[in-house]
Amino acid sequence: MSVFRQRRFINCRRFEPTMSLEDSLSDSLAETLAVFDGRESPHVPLTTSEVSEALACTRRTAYDRLNRLADEGYVETKKVGARGRVWWRAPQSSAGSAAESDSTPSEGYESLLLDVLDGADAGVFVLNDDFEVVWANEGVERYFGLDCETVVGRDKRRLLDEEILDAVADPETFAETVLSTYEDNTYAEEFECRVTPGEGRAERWLEHRSRPIESGRFAGGRVEHYYDVTESKRLVRRLKRSHAALERELDEAFERIDDAVFSLDEEGRFAYLNPRAEQLFDRDASEVVGRPIDVVFPQKELSEGCEAIRRAAKTQSAVTFEDYFEPLEQWVEGRVHPSETGTSVYLRDVHDRKRRERELERYETIFDTIDDAVCVFDEDGRLVEANDAFETLTGYPPDEFVGEMPTEVIAEDMLESALEYCREEFEEGRDVVSVDAEVVTKADERVPIEARITRYFPCENSHRWIAVVRDVTAQKEQLRRYERQRERLTALNSVNAVVREISDAIISRSTREEIEHAVCESLASSESYLFAWIAGVDPRRGKLTPRVEVGVEGYVDEIDLSDARSLNTLEESGPASRAVRTGEIQVVNDAFTDEDFEPWRHLAREYGYRSVAAVPIEYEGTTYGLIGVYADRENAFEEEERHALGPVGEIVGHAIAANERKQALMSDEAVEVEFRVPDPFGGYDATLPSDGVFRIDRTIPLDDGTYLEYGVASANVLDVLESLVAEVPHWESLTTFERDSAPDRFELYLSEQPTQSAVASLGGYVESAEMVEGHFELTVHLSVSTDVRRVIDIVQETYPDAELVARRMVSVDGAFRERLQQEFADVLTERQRNALETAYYSGFFEWPRESSGEAVAESLGVSAPTFHQHLRKAEKTLFRRLLAERPVTSQ
Structure with missing residues (x-):
């Protein structure tokens, strides 16, 4: 987007309003218009700041007044730079709303000239x-x-x-x-x-x-x-440095060149022969240097060459010749370059080319049957003949152009330029020259072509051009596809690097604010994107709250993310609200053609972007916010790049969730929320016995998105739980480790996220979950920064009859268990921790063992050796932490 920036002339002073405005204007607008009328020329542009200084008012007030005057036609305006604007008196005189214009032609020319100079x-x-x-x-x-x-x-x-x-x-x-x-x-x-x-x-x-x-x-x-x-x-310096080297290389080049090179002085005596010339003439340089050429070689051996040398010396112009060299029984092509001190002669073996010319007659039958258009031109570019494929390509019969330049098909200057290029290339020794051009068909269609051009000599003193012309429309399109693919791969490599950078950057961040800023910084500093921002989200209230923006200033305020309608009315929403509503990345690949993006198109012009991506920040079903990413490329977020950018939301969501859980565990204060569920399984026509025991101790997430819950229950409660496996859709299986009069441990395999895990994803942990006097009671500890309302909503979604019993601040200072768990969580991998917790709660460490290693491995969905490997590494890490390093304490 090209922007011309108008500079102002020196003439800034306070102006008083004039009395020449129409009565319909208010005093404030009349005062503002007088700023222009009081100048030497009211049509010289002023900035908003200059007008506000002249009026002694705020810039916002001046901008509003100028806007109204522009709407009514009294002033004109133009945007300069990214966010600036200039204003000048409208040159109107009439029945409209503006006053008489006093502009002169010179002022118009001057403004035009300044615009040109500015650019x-x-x-x-x-x-x-x-x-x-x-x-x-x-x-x-x-x-x-x-x-x-x-x-x-x-x-x-x-x-x-x-x-x-x-x-x-x-x-x-x-x-x-x-x-x-x-x-x-x-x-x-x-x-x-x-x-x-x-x-x-x-x-x-x-x-x-x-x-x-x-x-x-x-x-x-x-x-x-x-x-x-x-x-x-820089070029001059490079030329000076290479001049000396070039001189040395020229001396060496003549020794290595494949052509025979010799030079004669102004008397026609040999002055130099390179090794190839010695080989061609079968003479040592020492034998011929200083001797005249017509003495060394009789006229019959190099007749055309001697004549060409005399002609070049006489005319002082380069001469090209061909001659049959009898001693070697082969044809040579010579080029004679005269100078004031003699001549230089280059000889090239063209025997093979001569043979090909003789063979050309055998190809006449191919001429009319080849699929490509074959055209023969004389030395000046006039068409001599063409095959039938010429008409297939152009729509014109060849006979229409015989004897003329086919300027209806190819522009005359283009044809002459191509022939001149061919002459130069053939002068340098090329046999075939490739030229890209464009022909215009009889149907006025433009077709890209590739012409491979060579020449032959039908007689001794003239030559003709043969051009084999091929329609390369398909090849050009394929090349464009390859180029677009290359650009996409380059962008994809860039975004993958950004994703890796984000993953590395957020690991060491200790707060959510630091995590969000690191993400935006990584995106905005990459070559692929212009700027990025992050907003928090409250889907229940339908609001987005700006949090961080990098690479731009004030953009998030202009798009007004706080508009509740943007989340609740999908048909009228942009990519941000669609991403929150659907939980999937949303893109705009061209802000200037996408109809849904029309309300924000002026911002795309102002901030110079073309494509937009809105990436939801989610983890385990919880939406934490939204990332907005902007690029100046069209179609920047097509399938591959969108797919590569998608995981960023989950990575950031995981980091935020982990940070909030850490705060909940390690904070000295927490919000304790207590729930009572009178009949947790009433919806499935099942009631827990009031005299039973039921407690959930631990929920462990598995890699495939399923969960294991471990707890204890009395026999009468286990009977109810076993009956519910067939009723509750996401209860896959129930396994008990003992069945006697004492409460037994059980393992419940779930295909959906349970309430306990959902609470943990919001940065909290379940302090207790057990049945008390026939009621299921749930106590949750949350960090002070967690949205308690969202936790309440999650619990009540699972248990509609859940009652909020208490909500209070509690001190968790000295909470040894939580601090110890966090200490262990920092040194164990997620798989090691899952293996250790599953083994413990399934009774693997009891004696006699209640679950074998194979059974625990099956619960985790891994092989037995893999389970034992994770378990041994976890045990070794914990014992080393306890015994070899400093002890873990509650201090």
Whole structure:
């Protein structure tokens, strides 16, 4: 998106409102319009800040007034830069709402000229007769690291001393040269200078060109141009370094060249022969150097060559010849290059080419049957003949163009350029030249072609061009597909690197805020994306709350994430609300063509993005927020890249959940929430006996998304639980380890997330879950930062009759069990921890054992050796932690 930045002229002062406005305007709008009418030219653009200064009001107030004046046609406006805007008096005179325009043609030309200069690929200063800066363009900012809005109005001599000289490598010479032009402003100046690297500027060489302004508003002033000549300087240095090496290489090249090369002095005597020439002539250089060529070789042996050498020497122009060299019985092609001191001759063996020319007659039958169009042109590009495939390709019969250039099919300048290129290539010894071009068919369709061109000599003094022309539409399209695929693979590699960077970055973060900022920083700093933000989400209330944005400032405020309608009305929503509602990544691959994105299209233009991705942050069924990612590429989030970006939401959700669980376990204070469920299985027509025992001790998540619950229950309760396995859809199986009068341990295999695990995913843990006097009671500890309302909703979704008994703050200082568990969680992998907990709660460590290693492995869905391997590593790690290192304490 190209943006022209308008610079203002020096004329800033407070203006009083005039009385020439229409009566319909309010006093405040009339006062604002008077700022323009009170200037020398009301059509010179002003920024919002300049208007607010002139009115002594806030920038917001000035912006609102200017907006109203623009809506009513009194002023015109234009956006500059990413977020700026300028205003000027509308040049209207009529029955509309604006006052009479006093613009002149020169002002229009001046505005147009400044727009052109502002977009020029050069830095420009315009100075008045006091050598104050009245205008500077964007190139000045880029080359010297200046802010043009602060530069305008300053004395160029002071600006030179205070800011510009710090940016150049030789400030004394630079200052002396520039200041001399101000002392004698009668001549044009031109010199080169080097800008050193610094904040807001890169190292580069600039060419300064300046001249006095002789007429117009700024007569007596001066205009200064700075052109970037860095690449030219670098090229000159490279050329100087390679010049000496090139001279050495030329000497060696003549020794290695396959062509026979010899040179003659101005008297026609041999001066040099390379090894290939010695071999061709069957003579040593020492035998012939200093002897005339017509003495060494009789006319009959090199007749055409001798004649060409004489002709080149006489005309002082290059001559090409072919001759049959009798001593070797072969054809040679020679090129003679004359100079004031003699001639250089290059001889090439063209015997094979001559043989091919003779064989060309045998290919005449192929000419008319080949699928590709075959065209024969004379030396000047006139069509001699073409096969039937020419008409298939172009729609024109070849006879229509015989004797003429087929300019209806291929442009004349394109054909002449191709022939000239071929001549140069054949002059260099090429036999076949490939040319890409485009033909226009009789149906006015443009078809890309590849022409392979060679030449043959039907007679001794002339040649013709043969072009085999192939329609390469399919190949071009395939190439474009490969290029698009390459771009997608490059972007995919980039996003995969970003995902890995995010995974590494969030591991060491100790708070949710640090995690979210690390994620946005990784996305915004990558080459693939412009900026990113994260918002928290409350689906129940239908609100998104901005939390972090990196790479942009204020964007999240402009898209207004707090609008509750955006989450509750899918048909009118954007990608953010769709992502929250569906739990899946949502993308906009072209913000300027996607109809659903129309409400935010102006922001896409303002912030320069083309594609959008909204990634939900979720973990174990809990939505924590949303990541917004923006790219300046069209179709940036197609299938592969969208698939690669998808796991980011789960990675971040897992990190946030783990962080909140850690806070809940390690915090000195927690929120304790107690629930009572009168009849937990009433919905399945099952009631727990009031005199039974039922307690859930541990819930263990497995890798495949299933869960194991371990607890104890009396025999009468186990009977009820066993009957429920066939009734509750997500209860897969129930296993007991003992059946006697005492409470028995049991293992319950679940295919869906139980309440205890859902609470843990929100950063809490279940303190107790047991039956008391026939009621199921659940006590949960949460970190103080956890949304308690969400936990209550989760419990009541599972148990609609659940009653909230208590909610209170409790002190967990000295809670040795939780701190010890967290200590162990830090040193064990998730699989080691799952193996250890499953073994413990299934009775593997009891004597006699209540569950074998094979049974525990089957519960975990792994092989027995794998289970024992995880278990041994976990035991070794814990014992080393307890015995070899510092003891774990509750302090």
